[in-house]
Amino acid sequence: MSNIVAIVGRPNVGKSTLFNRFLERREAIVDATSGVTRDRHYGKSDWNGVEFTVIDTGGYEVNSEDVFQGEITKQVQLAVDEATSIIFMLNVHEGLTDTDQEIYEMLRRANKPVYIVINKADSAKEELAATEFYQLGIDKYYTLSSATGSGTGELLDDIVKDFPTDEYKDPFEGLPKITIAGRPNVGKSTLTNALLDVERNIVTDVAGTTRDSIQTLYNKFGYEFVLVDTAGMRRKAKVKEDLEFYSVMRSVRSIEYSDVVIIMVDATLGWESQDMNIFGLAQKNRKGIVIVVNKWDLVEKDTNTTRDFEAKIKEKIGQFTDIPVLFISALTKQRILKAVEVAMEVYENRAKKIKTSKLNEVMLPVFEATPPPALKGKYVKIKYCVQLPTPSPQFVFFCNLPQYVKEAYKRFTENQLRKHFGFTGVPIEIYFRQK
Ligand code: GDP
Numbered sequence: 201m202s203n204i205v206a207i208v209g210r211p212n213v214g215k216s217t218l219f220n221r222f223l224e225r226r227e228a229i230v231d232a233t234s235g236v237t238r239d240r241h242y243g244k245s246d247w248n249g250v251e252f253t254v255i256d257t258g259g260y261e262v263n264s265e266d267v268f269q270g271e272i273t274k275q276v277q278l279a280v281d282e283a284t285s286i287i288f289m290l291n292v293h294e295g296l297t298d299t300d301q302e303i304y305e306m307l308r309r310a311n312k313p314v315y316i317v318i319n320k321a322d323s324a325k326e327e328l329a330a331t332e333f334y335q336l337g338i339d340k341y342y343t344l345s346s347a348t349g350s351g352t353g354e355l356l357d358d359i360v361k362d363f364p365t366d367e368y369k370d371p372f373e374g375l376p377k378i379t380i381a382g383r384p385n386v387g388k389s390t391l392t393n394a395l396l397d398v399e400r401n402i403v404t405d406v407a408g409t410t411r412d413s414i415q416t417l418y419n420k421f422g423y424e425f426v427l428v429d430t431a432g433m434r435r436k437a438k439v440k441e442d443l444e445f446y447s448v449m450r451s452v453r454s455i456e457y458s459d460v461v462i463i464m465v466d467a468t469l470g471w472e473s474q475d476m477n478i479f480g481l482a483q484k485n486r487k488g489i490v491i492v493v494n495k496w497d498l499v500e501k502d503t504n505t506t507r508d509f510e511a512k513i514k515e516k517i518g519q520f521t522d523i524p525v526l527f528i529s530a531l532t533k534q535r536i537l538k539a540v541e542v543a544m545e546v547y548e549n550r551a552k553k554i555k556t557s558k559l560n561e562v563m564l565p566v567f568e569a570t571p572p573p574a575l576k577g578k579y580v581k582i583k584y585c586v587q588l589p590t591p592s593p594q595f596v597f598f599c600n601l602p603q604y605v606k607e608a609y610k611r612f613t614e615n616q617l618r619k620h621f622g623f624t625g626v627p628i629e630i631y632f633r634q635k
């Protein structure tokens with residue numbers, strides 16, 4: 201399971217600066233080539249080959265002083281719930297404040313490694329000033345200059361060294377993992393319970409609680425699969441009008457841990473930015489996606505209602521629209537088994553491997569008939585293609601002039617793959633490479 205490093209602290213201590221620094225290195229290597237867009241609050245990094253996810257919990261704007269206190273508490277709680285390791289950032293220029301003390305009190309009670317980081321220590325004088333923070337009653341802190349990056353190496357060495365070793369053996373290894381994600385009150389628990397209700401013979405893996413994840417094995421309806429949930433998700437939102445950022449962040453880990461994400465949308469509210477964020481997260485992590493519109497019992501319907509609703513969602517989600525959309529009621533249990541069935545189909549699509557011979561037999565004539573448009577009198581000739589042995593479908597097309605293959609043609613290629621081989625619900629990566 202993925203390790204998550206959360207950065208907490210008051211506004212302006214330098215959290216985003218450090219966050220960006222963590223992401224930069226990696227982006228230069230990985231994301232620039234794959235065209236992955238960056239999320240403001242969430243991203244992947246690695247240190248000495250160890251991958252981890254970084255969350256900048258401070259990404260949320262705060263206005264009044266009142267709201268501010270509540271925000272900090274939520275940030276810290278989120279970090280405590282979801283992170284493997286917590287970086288608590290302080291600002292040497294401002295010294296130790298009451299809010300810092302309060303945050304530290306919360307963190308101390310968490311049973312997780314906390315790294316105290318004194319930021320903006322750009323000079324020796326500031327290094328010395330940092331000793332003031334011993335008042336927190338700590339034995340060790342790290343001084344850092346997020347702006348220049350000095351000090352980050354030592355910090356990362358220790359963080360990575362302390363990551364839990366994977367002694368935990370997943371008892372459900374190899375089984376399809378599904379998570380239900382969505383905004384608060386959309387009906388996630390109702391669906392989970394409805395499935396539990398149908399299925400009496402369930403096994404819940406509580407061993408995973410060391411990592412705060414709950415897995416429940418289902419083996420009925422002719423399928424065997426595991427529903428992944430995190431403690432953070434299952435716990436009821438403490439505040440009614442839970443903020444977008446927090447509910448998305450809470451889904452991060454269970455999404456990363458799953459093969460298929462059921463994105464649940466509220467029929468009475470429609471597809472909103474929060475749904476879009478969850479969608480982006482699933483897509484970025486190359487997970488299978490099923491959209492279920494819940495509370496369909498509350499909607500007044502005529503013949504075109506489902507068609508129009510689906511069209512509206514697809515209009516908003518962008519280019520990747522080959523995704524199943526289902527209309528269910530978790531409350532009345534209408535079509536809930538269909539949702540499971542479709543999620544399993546998407547799982548199969550994601551795991552699908554097309555034989556090289558078959559792939560070439562189908563795709564080469566397609567390229568023959570509709571080659572990439574010539575550029576500056578040069579013709580692109582696609583000679584050969586393979587599917588990579590990755591968990592989600594990725595294809596490499598070998599050709600003479602890969603730099604001449606434009607976005608539109610890549611899309612055409614993707615659509616052809618979808619048409620001929622059926623990858624509904626699954627993000628596909630396509631690379632053109634020099635042969
Ligand atoms: P956040 O609100 O905690 O995310 O803080 P930001 O990362 O947005 O940083 C707040 C301000 O502090 C910005 O103007 C940064 O340029 C500045 N800053 C961040 N890190 C450092 C540092 O190491 N040294 C100095 N001098 N300034 C920094």
Ligand code: GDP
Nearest residue numbers: 384385386387388389390494495498529530531
């Ligand atoms: P969660 O926060 O996503 O886990 O949402 P819950 O499962 O707790 O559901 C929130 C509220 O919506 C509860 O009052 C449910 O009874 C109600 N609800 C859930 N699914 C449906 C549905 O399909 N139809 C109707 N009418 N209400 C539903």
